[in-house]
Structures are given as C-alpha cells and as structure tokens.
Amino acid sequence: MTVEWVHPGLLLIAGAWILPLIRGWTKRAVMVLLPALALIDCVLMKPGTYGVVHALGQELVFGRVDRLSVLFSYVFALLALIGMIYALHVDDDAQHVAALSYAGAALGAVFAGDFLSLFLFWELMALSAALIVWLRRDRGAVAAGFRYLLVHLFGGVCLLGGIAFYWSQTGSLTFGDMSPHAGSAAFTLILLAFLLNAAAPPLGAWLPDAYPEATATGAVFLTAFTTKSAVYALIRGFAGTDILVWWGAAMAVYGVVYAVLENDARRLLAYHIISQVGYMVCGVGIGTQLAVNGSASHAFAHILYKALLFMGAGAVLQVTGLRKLNEMGGLYKTMPITLALYMVGAFAISAVPLFSGFVSKAMVVSAAGESHLAGAFLLLTVASSGTFLHTGLKLPYYMFFGRDRGLRAQEPPSNMLVAMGLAAAACLGIGVFPDLLYGYLPYPVDYAPYTTRHVTATLGLLGFTALGFFLLLKHLDPEPIISLDTDWFYRRGLSVSLAVTQRGLGRVEHVVARISDAIVRGPVLAVATCLRELDANVIDAAAVGIGRLTQAVSWRLSRSVSGHPQHYALVMAIGVLVAIAFVMFGP
Amino acid sequence: MKLLERHLEDPGRLLRLKRWCYAGLIVLAMSEVLAPRLFHAERAHFWFEDLPAWGSLYGLASCAVIIVVSKLLGKLWLSRPETYYDG
Numbered sequence: 001m002t003v004e005w006v007h008p009g010l011l012l013i014a015g016a017w018i019l020p021l022i023r024g025w026t027k028r029a030v031m032v033l034l035p036a037l038a039l040i041d042c043v044l045m046k047p048g049t050y051g052v053v054h055a056l057g058q059e060l061v062f063g064r065v066d067r068l069s070v071l072f073s074y075v076f077a078l079l080a081l082i083g084m085i086y087a088l089h090v091d092d093d094a095q096h097v098a099a100l101s102y103a104g105a106a107l108g109a110v111f112a113g114d115f116l117s118l119f120l121f122w123e124l125m126a127l128s129a130a131l132i133v134w135l136r137r138d139r140g141a142v143a144a145g146f147r148y149l150l151v152h153l154f155g156g157v158c159l160l161g162g163i164a165f166y167w168s169q170t171g172s173l174t175f176g177d178m179s180p181h182a183g184s185a186a187f188t189l190i191l192l193a194f195l196l197n198a199a200a201p202p203l204g205a206w207l208p209d210a211y212p213e214a215t216a217t218g219a220v221f222l223t224a225f226t227t228k229s230a231v232y233a234l235i236r237g238f239a240g241t242d243i244l245v246w247w248g249a250a251m252a253v254y255g256v257v258y259a260v261l262e263n264d265a266r267r268l269l270a271y272h273i274i275s276q277v278g279y280m281v282c283g284v285g286i287g288t289q290l291a292v293n294g295s296a297s298h299a300f301a302h303i304l305y306k307a308l309l310f311m312g313a314g315a316v317l318q319v320t321g322l323r324k325l326n327e328m329g330g331l332y333k334t335m336p337i338t339l340a341l342y343m344v345g346a347f348a349i350s351a352v353p354l355f356s357g358f359v360s361k362a363m364v365v366s367a368a369g370e371s372h373l374a375g376a377f378l379l380l381t382v383a384s385s386g387t388f389l390h391t392g393l394k395l396p397y398y399m400f401f402g403r404d405r406g407l408r409a410q411e412p413p414s415n416m417l418v419a420m421g422l423a424a425a426a427c428l429g430i431g432v433f434p435d436l437l438y439g440y441l442p443y444p445v446d447y448a449p450y451t452t453r454h455v456t457a458t459l460g461l462l463g464f465t466a467l468g469f470f471l472l473l474k475h476l477d478p479e480p481i482i483s484l485d486t487d488w489f490y491r492r493g494l495s496v497s498l499a500v501t502q503r504g505l506g507r508v509e510h511v512v513a514r515i516s517d518a519i520v521r522g523p524v525l526a527v528a529t530c531l532r533e534l535d536a537n538v539i540d541a542a543a544v545g546i547g548r549l550t551q552a553v554s555w556r557l558s559r560s561v562s563g564h565p566q567h568y569a570l571v572m573a574i575g576v577l578v579a580i581a582f583v584m585f586g587p
Numbered sequence: 588m589k590l591l592e593r594h595l596e597d598p599g600r601l602l603r604l605k606r607w608c609y610a611g612l613i614v615l616a617m618s619e620v621l622a623p624r625l626f627h628a629e630r631a632h633f634w635f636e637d638l639p640a641w642g643s644l645y646g647l648a649s650c651a652v653i654i655v656v657s658k659l660l661g662k663l664w665l666s667r668p669e670t671y672y673d674g
Contacts, residue, residue, distance in 0.1 A: 260657035261666060333592060369632030377633065385649035401595070453628045456619040457642030463615040464643040468650030475658060482672070483665040491672050 005050035005063055008038035008077060012104030020093040031084045031096060039077035045070060049113065058173055061113025068296065068442045072110045072232045075300045076103060079224045079307055086311055086419035087217035095135045099221045102128035106225035110232055114173040115163040122159060125226055126152035132218040133210050144213035151206040155196035162189030178237040191238055197230035198281060199274050200247055201254050205487035207274060212266035216314030219266060223310050224303045227273060231280045231299045240287025248282025249379040251275065256386030263324050263478040265313045265399060272391055275383055276302050282380065283364040286371050289443040294363030297437055301356035301430055305348035308423035309391060312342030315412035316399060325478035330404030337411055339400045344424035346396060350388035351458060356430035359449040385465045393469045398478055616643040
C-alpha cells in the first residue's frame with residue numbers, strides 16, 4: 001500500500017478500536033473526527049489504482065478510485081459522520097465500534113477492484129450489521145440479527161460460488177462489467193448475491209425484518225450501506241441487464257404496497273427503502289448514461305433523506321419508547337423541531353420540487369421515458385405517489401398529528417437534532433442546487449430537472465395524492481397487525497416443513513421397523529430361542545448327566561477305599577491273576 | 588407551532604384551512620393544464636402525458652388504487668396478528 005493513499009475504510013475499522021480506550025469528551029471528539037477524516041480522505045483522492053496487494057497468487061486491488069467509487073465514498077463517509085453525531089449521546093462502545101466497522105466495510109466494498117477483496121468487505125458488512133442489530137440486546141433483536149446473518153451468509157455463499165465460477169472461466173478476479181458473461185453461472189450467482197443485498201424481493205425480506213429491531217441510532221447506519229453498496233456493485237457490473245428494469249419497477253411498487261399495511265414506523269420506512277432502491281435497480285437495468293447517472297444520484301440523495309427519516313422516527317422512539325403508529329399521535333406540540341426536520345426528509349423522498357429526491361428520481365423516470373418503457377414509467381410514477389402517501393402523509397399524520405394521545409414527550413438530545421439538521425441541509429442543498437451533485441456523477445450530465453412540465457406534473461401528482469389520502473383516511477388507520485413476507489419461509493415455513501418431515505419420517509421409520517421385525521428380528525430371535533433350548537435341554541442335560549455319573553463312580557470308588565492293607569493286597573493279587581489268565585488264555 | 592395548534596384545534600379555522608387546501612388543488616390542476624401552454628414545455632415521452640392535468644389525475648388514481656389493492660391484499664392474504672411469529 002503506497003503512502004500517498006490511505007484506505008478510508010481501514011481508517012474507520014482500525015480507528016474504531018481506539019474508542020473503548022478513551023472516555024468523556026476525548027471519546028466524543030474521536031467519534032466525530034474518525035468519519036470526518038475518512039470524508040476528507042475521500043475528497044482528497046485522485047483517480048487511479050492504489051493498494052495493490054499480491055496474495056494467494058492473485059492481485060488484490062483495495063483502491064480502485066474512479067468517478068463512480070468516489071461518488072459513493074463521499075456519501076458513505078458523510079453518512080458515517082452524520083450517524084456518529086446522531087449517536088454521540090450513546091454510552092456503548094460496542095455499538096460505535098460495530099457502526100464504524102460497518103461504514104468502513106462499505107467503503108472497502110466500494111473501493112474494491114477485484115472480487116476477492118469485494119467478498120472480504122461484503123462479509124464484514126454482513127457481520128457488523130448483524131452486530132448492530134444484536135446490540136439492541138433484547139430477544140426480538142437477537143433473533144432478527146440471527147435471521148439477518150443467516151440470509152446474508154447465504155448471499156455470501158452465492159457470491160463466493162459466482163466468484164469461483166468466474167475465476168475458473170476467466171482466470172481473473174477483476175471486478176468490472178459482467179455483460180460479456182451474461183447467462184453464465186458466474187453471472188447469475190453474482191447477480192443474485194448483489195440483488196439479495198439490494199433487498200430485491202423475494203430475496204429482500206431481511207431488510208424490514210431486521211432494521212426496525214436495531215437501536216434508534218444503529219438503524220441509521222443500517223439504512224445506508226448494505227443496499228447502496230449493492231446498488232454500486234450492480235452499476236459497476238450489471239448496467240444494462242434487461243431483467244433489472246422490471247425487477248426494479250416491481251420493487252418500487254412492492255415496497256409501497258407493504259407500507260400501506262405496516263404499523264411499525266421504522267418498518268414502514270424500511271419498506272420504502274426497498275421501494276426507493278427499486279428506482280435505482282430499474283435505472284441500472286435501463287443502463288443508458290442518463291439512467292446510470294440517475295441510479296447513482298438517487299442512491300446519493302436517498303442515503304441522506306432516508307437516514308433523516310430514520311433519525312426522525314428514531315428520535316420519537318428515543319423520547320417516547322414507542323414504535324407503533326396506533327400508539328402515537330399529537331407529538332407536533334412537543335416535538336416541533338423533530339417534525340420540521342422529518343418533513344424535510346419526507347419531502348425529499350417524495351420528490352417535492354426544491355428537495356433532493358426531485359432532482360435524482362426524475363433522472364431515472366426520464367430515462368425510462370427516453371427508452372420508451374411506458375410500463376416502467378407508469379409503475380415508477382405510481383410508486384412516487386405511494387411514497388408521498390406513506391412517508392409524507394400517513395407516517396407524519398399518525399405520528400405527529402392524528403389523535404392526541406397525551407404522550408409526555410420533548411425534543412431529543414441536541415446532538416440528534418444537529419445530525420438531523422445536517423442531513424436536512426444536504427437534502428435542501430441538493431434540491432436547490434442540483435449541479436452540486438450532478439458535477440460528481442459517473443457520466444457528464446445534460447439534464448434539467450426544473451422544467452415546466454416536470455414541476456407542474458409532480459406538484460399535481462403529489463397534491464392529488466394528498467387529496468386521495470384525506471378522502472380515504474378512515475381506511476388507513478393503523479392496525480396492530482403484521483404482514484406476511486418472504487421471511488415466512490424461514491421463520492414459519494421451515495418449522496412447518498420440519499414438522500411435516502418429522503411426521504413423514506416417523507411413518508417411514510415405523511414401516512422400516514416392521515420390515516426389520518419380520519425379516520431380521522423374528523428369525524434371529526427364533527434361531528436364538530432354538531439354540532437356547534438346545535443349550536438348556538441337550539447340552540446342559542448331557543453335562544449334568546456326565547457330572548452325576550462321575551459323582552456316582554467317585555462315590556463308589558471312595559467306598560472302595562477301606563484303609564486296610566490286606567484289602568489292597570487282595571485287589572493286587574486278583575489283578576495279577578487276571579493278567580496271568582489273560583496272557584495264558586487270551587487271543 | 589402555536590399557530591398550527593390554533594388552526595388544527597379550532598373547527599372554524601380548520602374548515603377555512605381545508606377550503607384553502609382545496610383551492611390550492613384547483614390551482615395545481617389548472618397550472619398543469621395552462622403552464623405548458625403559457626411557457627415553453629419540453630416534449631412529452633408518451634402520449635398520455637399530454638392529457639389535461641395528467642399528473643393530478645394519475646396521482647389521485649394511483650393513491651386510490653394503492654390503498655384499495657393493498658388493503659385487499661392485507662385482508663385476504665397477508666395480515667396476521669402481531670404475535671404470529673412468537674413462540
């Protein structure tokens with residue numbers, strides 16, 4: 001590794017371990033300083049290839065610095081900084097170390113120039129994110145963390161399998177455009193692994209399952225890195241893959257449908273991550289310069305406004321301890337600053353003019369239009385309406401307005417408000433001055449978001465969505481329910497199938513036992529019984545008979561032993577006479 | 588926020604607020620019809636974008652369809668009690 005290039009990810013991962021050693025103000029200063037240094041490091045980087053390491057007979061590239069990787073590194077480092085400020089009041093070193101390692105791993109994945117180092121950081125991301133979920137330290141979080149890890153390890157195995165196929169086919173590990181390998185096993189497995197991390201259904205149920213179980217501060221980090229590093233990897237490897245157009249458009253609508261049913265505030269926002277990532281995946285699938293620029297810029301804007309929304313819901317959770325919409329209401333009186341900052345995020349995700357989502361989402365939708373994809377265009381526009389419906393109307397209505405439940409609340413700690421303020425400023429800054437973002441996109445931008453048609457159509461769409469919301473308001477009251485998603489398969493389906501398997505196996509075992517009884521155990525038992533009878537009746541009787549005979553003979557002999565010498569002499573004389581008679585008269 | 592509180596908690600003022608909102612919606616729909624005629628507007632990608640007040644109509648329809656379809660899906664198939672996964 002050359003001295004002129006310091007890996008920002010390594011800076012965060014290694015630097016995080018300083019935190020348990022220091023206390024008080026020093027610790028808080030280092031918590032802010034580490035991501036700030038990483039951000040400066042990213043800003044000062046010059047395009048090129050750095051951090052080349054030869055290991056295992058392969059060339060590993062830890063620092064591929066180009067326009068695409070630098071763009072993602074800026075927003076990752078910026079979000080790490082905002083997230084750490086938001087978490088400054090938390091007195092739990094483990095959470096901070098996990099969060100910084102997670103951010104560092106995401107930066108590592110973005111700068112990885114080869115599949116092996118990508119895989120390394122990919123797995124580190126999975127592990128540190130599971131840690132962040134676990135560190136809420138309650139039963140639900142621990143279980144959700146294990147499910148998260150289970151799914152991501154499966155994704156990791158897919159990625160590793162794909163990498164192995166890719167290496168065996170090409171002899172190289174370089175991570176670049178995968179389109180020449182379209183249709184191969186390597187292409188499919190790597191694409192599946194990336195889509196799993198992008199939370200594309202049916203592989204994406206891990207996201208709304210795990211993210212709302214994390215702490216108020218931990219969830220902010222979770223919203224940013226896994227899905228957006230997957231979007232980065234998709235842009236890098238799979239731009240122009242047709243199937244992603246429809247997969248992404250379906251994702252955008254899928255998240256919106258689930259958000260209608262959702263009662264948990266942060267789970268509702270989590271479903272909207274899936275919806276928003278759908279725009280990015282769709283853009284990757286369209287694959288034109290405008291679409292790829294749209295995906296990259298939407299990822300950038302999304303990280304900031306989604307973090308802001310999670311920070312707003314997290315602030316309510318922090319202050320009231322509540323996470324379900326049917327238990328909230330009337331908080332605008334006691335948490336006006338939180339409400340105002342939350343609404344900036346809500347307007348940004350809803351693509352209201354002058355907010356960041358307006359200038360980034362429009363590029364993807366326009367790219368669908370330029371490519372004459374009417375279906376994708378209409379689906380993405382429906383999802384825009386749904387996004388405003390939930391994030392901009394339903395959630396703030398039931399959380400901050402609605403029925404006043406007399407909750408005792410106040411504004412969250414000032415560091416949380418500062419972090420939200422920074423994210424809100426970024427959302428507004430990008431919305432008002434889009435060239436700030438457009439100047440860093442992968443391709444040159446020739447796109448004007450503020451056109452008459454775009455502004456009026458968007459305002460009309462949003463305004464009449466609000467009308468629809470208020471007309472149908474009584475049907476939208478949150479209910480204390482959950483919705484089935486594909487996580488059912490490993491949460492209930494597996495146990496059902498286990499029960500079925502066990503019952504089936506029980507029957508098979510019964511039949512096998514009967515057959516074994518008839519064929520093996522019965523005859524063996526019969527032979528054993530015969531042998532035992534033989535042993536008892538014949539051999540034992542013979543042994544007893546011989547014993548008794550011997551005993552009788554011995555008894556008789558013992559009677560013959562008189563102890564008188566004349567008797568012995570007589571017996572000897574008779575013996576001699578018999579011997580002589582035998583010799584004389586014998587044959 | 589005191590201003591907002593006064594408007595939301597006084598039925599008379601809330602009614603006035605609602606009327607202003609409806610007026611705003613009419614302005615939005617009208618501006619969508621008129622603005623492209625008054626100012627330069629870029630060419631639409633699809634024919635349906637040239638329908639009068641396309642964004643407003645599509646927004647209202649989308650909102651209704653999303654709510655109705657999702658609620659139906661929830662009622663018929665997806666919704667379960669909160670304790671479904673416990674135990």
